[in-house]
Amino acid sequence: MRLLISIKEGMSKRISTLALLLALVAAFPFAMSASGHDDGGELDVKEIIFEHLGDGYGWEVPFAHVYRIPLPVIVKSEDGKWFCFSSDDLTEIDVTENKETGKVTKHLVPVVKIIKKDGKEYRFTLAKEGDHKDKVVELIPDGNGYREYRPLDISITKNVAALFIATILVTAMVMGLVRYYRRKGLRAPRKGMGFFEMLVSFVYYDTIKSTLGESTKRFAPYLLTCFFFILTMNLVGLIVIFPGGANLTGNIAVTLVLAFMTFVVTNIFGTKHYWKEIFWPDVPLFLKFPLPIMQMIEVFGIFTKPAALCVRLFANMMGGHIIVITLTLLIFIFAAFGAGVAGGATVISVLFSIFMLLLDVLVSFIQAYVFTLLSALFISMAVVKEHEHNAEGDETYPQKERCDRQEIAEEKKALADLAKEVDA
Amino acid sequence: MLSTILAELSLQPIAGLGAALGAALAAIAAGIGIGKIGSSAMEAIARQPEAAGDIRSSMIVIAALIEGVALFAVIVSALALFIK
Numbered sequence: 398m399r400l401l402i403s404i405k406e407g408m409s410k411r412i413s414t415l416a417l418l419l420a421l422v423a424a425f426p427f428a429m430s431a432s433g434h435d436d437g438g439e440l441d442v443k444e445i446i447f448e449h450l451g452d453g454y455g456w457e458v459p460f461a462h463v464y465r466i467p468l469p470v471i472v473k474s475e476d477g478k479w480f481c482f483s484s485d486d487l488t489e490i491d492v493t494e495n496k497e498t499g500k501v502t503k504h505l506v507p508v509v510k511i512i513k514k515d516g517k518e519y520r521f522t523l524a525k526e527g528d529h530k531d532k533v534v535e536l537i538p539d540g541n542g543y544r545e546y547r548p549l550d551i552s553i554t555k556n557v558a559a560l561f562i563a564t565i566l567v568t569a570m571v572m573g574l575v576r577y578y579r580r581k582g583l584r585a586p587r588k589g590m591g592f593f594e595m596l597v598s599f600v601y602y603d604t605i606k607s608t609l610g611e612s613t614k615r616f617a618p619y620l621l622t623c624f625f626f627i628l629t630m631n632l633v634g635l636i637v638i639f640p641g642g643a644n645l646t647g648n649i650a651v652t653l654v655l656a657f658m659t660f661v662v663t664n665i666f667g668t669k670h671y672w673k674e675i676f677w678p679d680v681p682l683f684l685k686f687p688l689p690i691m692q693m694i695e696v697f698g699i700f701t702k703p704a705a706l707c708v709r710l711f712a713n714m715m716g717g718h719i720i721v722i723t724l725t726l727l728i729f730i731f732a733a734f735g736a737g738v739a740g741g742a743t744v745i746s747v748l749f750s751i752f753m754l755l756l757d758v759l760v761s762f763i764q765a766y767v768f769t770l771l772s773a774l775f776i777s778m779a780v781v782k783e784h785e786h787n788a789e790g791d792e793t794y795p796q797k798e799r800c801d802r803q804e805i806a807e808e809k810k811a812l813a814d815l816a817k818e819v820d821a
Numbered sequence: 822m823l824s825t826i827l828a829e830l831s832l833q834p835i836a837g838l839g840a841a842l843g844a845a846l847a848a849i850a851a852g853i854g855i856g857k858i859g860s861s862a863m864e865a866i867a868r869q870p871e872a873a874g875d876i877r878s879s880m881i882v883i884a885a886l887i888e889g890v891a892l893f894a895v896i897v898s899a900l901a902l903f904i905k
Contacts, residue, residue, distance in 0.1 A: 603878075705889065712892030713885075767885040 419751070442730070446722050450644050450715065452556045454484035454523075454533070457642075463490050463503040468558055473549040474519055474535050484552070486510045487523050487533065509536065521548075559643030560651070563629045570625070583816040600624050600769060602805050608773045612780050616773070619662055623655065624769040631714060631761030635754060646764075647715035649707070656707035659772045664699070667779040675699070702775055706768055713764050717757040724749045840898040847894030854887045 455465030467485040474480060491506045507523035520536040520543070529547050536543035570593055577590055585591065605620050606613050630645040645651055675695040677685065684691045724746050731742035862880040866873045 705893075708893055708896060709885075709889030712896050713888065716892060716895065763881060763885050767882060767889075770882065 442723075442726055445726060446719060449722055450647055450718060451531075452554045452648070453531070454487065454552060454554055456555050456558060463505055465505075468553045468555070470521075470533060470552040471550070472521065472533055472535070472552065475537060475546050475548065478514060478519075480512060480514075480519065480521070482510060482512070482521075487521065555643050556645060556648055556651070559633065559645055560630075563626065563633055563645065566633070567622075567625050567629050582819050583812065584820065585816065596625075597621065600766070604766070604770050605773050606805065608770070608777045609780075610777070612777075615666070616662070616776050619658075620769050620773055620776075623659075623772060624765050627655065627710065627765040627768055628762060631765060632758070634714065634718070635757055635761070644715070644718055646710055646761075647718050649711045652707045652711040655710070655768070656703040659706060659775065660699075660703040662772075663703075663775045663779045666776065668782065670781060671779045702771075706771055710764050710768055713760055717753065717760055721750055721753045721757065724753060836901055840901045843898035843901065844895050847891045847898070850894075851887060851891035854891075855884050858883055858887070 453465075454470055455467050458464040458466065465485070465488075467483040469481055470484050470487065471479065471481045487507060487510055488505045489508045491504045492501060493504065494501050507525060509520050509522040512519045512521070521533055522536060524530055524532055524534045524545055527545070529545060532547065533550055533552070534545040535548050537546050574590055574593055574597075585594070600621060601613075601617060605617050609616060627646065630651070634642075634644050634646060636642060676692055678691050678695065680691055727746045728739070728743050732739045858880055862876050865876050
């Protein structure tokens with residue numbers, strides 16, 4: 398009897414969680430329909446997908462994409478002067494009324510912003526087509542018309558603002574955990590902090606300590622940062638509305654920088670033995686000299702390993718987003734075919750969208766874990782020490798202090814005993 | 822003669838065909854590869870149920886690596902679509 402009551406209480410909590418999740422997912426089609434691409438009923442699928450995946454100068458207000466939260470645009474003109482203005486000044490809302498259907502649609506149209514500085518006039522606008530489509534260009538008078546010049550652009554775009562938000566989130570989580578430990582000593586944290594602690598422990602012991610061994614303490618900060626930052630960026634990109642909605646890891650610039658960091662860490666901390674293995678490996682002479690075949694392969698390998706990290710993360714995240722957006726757009730594509738088909742398509746599409754979004758959550762965790770694991774592996778291969786030759790001339794590997802399960806279990810037990818002492 | 826024909830021909834439809842074929846082949850290859858991992862993981866767990874946790878995590882990690890390779894092919898196919 399008590400079991401049934403407790404199940405029922407648990408159920409109501411689970412049902413409310415499920416309802417919240419469903420509401421969050423059901424927001425997706427509405428966010429999609431507010432895209433403002435409504436050229437008289439024509440649906441440009443590719444345009445909508447790239448708009449959702451790409452970057453922009455203002456942050457869209459959820460469910461009403463024509464209104465944007467203005468963000469600063471910082472550009473350097475052709476003659477070297479810096480300008481900073483709000484992204485709101487570059488576009489204006491154009492309200493058109495369709496005479497036949499009476500529907501009022503609002504579009505964002507680009508507008509030329511004229512700034513006077515030191516007596517000279519500078520014009521900036523968003524390019525409508527060409528190489529610099531939807532980016533800030535400077536219009537420089539050239540004969541009769543203007544020519545477009547793409548200035549040096551370090552504006553705070555939507556992705557940059559989302560990066561700041563992700564950074565603040567990760568820092569807040571980690572600092573919260575540190576403060577908790579400072580106050581409460583070695584007692585195990587509960588609830589939210591406990592889950593975070595579990596993640597840290599999982600990544601540190603099972604991934605970092607077991608591959609790196611003795612140089613764990615040097616590289617654990619970088620690797621743990623990698624894991625939590627990528628995880629936060631992935632999850633934030635899945636939320637539909639502000640502060641989510643910015644597709645961060647689906648942007649190859651972001652993943653490129655992350656892979657570049659791994660590349661830098663691997664090669665800066667590489668030992669002399671590592672570089673010797675690359676430039677004069679232990680292979681027959683004809684592969685090394687006069688044609689440096691092995692050297693070319695090894696040097697190529699230095700670059701392809703981080704490149705693989707970059708492309709793997711980018712493609713996984715972008716693919717997931719594209720699939721979810723396409724499935725949601727199916728509703729609008731089928732809407733033209735009549736009510737019955739549209740209703741059926743809506744149900745199927747929402748179900749599939751939920752499934753793909755949940756899969757995306759799993760994939761974001763897995764991709765963050767794989768990135769960290771492979772970075773740890775590359776670093777461990779770079780910090781390898783010299784093989785030792787024993788008396789017979791055979792190579793023996795020095796005993797790398799690999800932490801096996803027993804050592805880790807002993808360490809955890811010692812910590813638990815200490816915690817019990819503090820408690821008592 | 823072939824080169825003059827090719828010069829006149831727009832490569833856009835062939836690029837589309839190439840991209841679609843490339844992505845389809847990548848999907849087949851990824852499916853086969855991950856299927857093999859899945860089957861050997863099942864067998865290993867059946868032989869030794871107490872190692873199920875280890876085997877499961879290894880399986881997921883290796884599946885992610887194979888998916889990475891398949892997604893390289895998808896990226897290349899997407900790039901092929903932008904041939905003019």
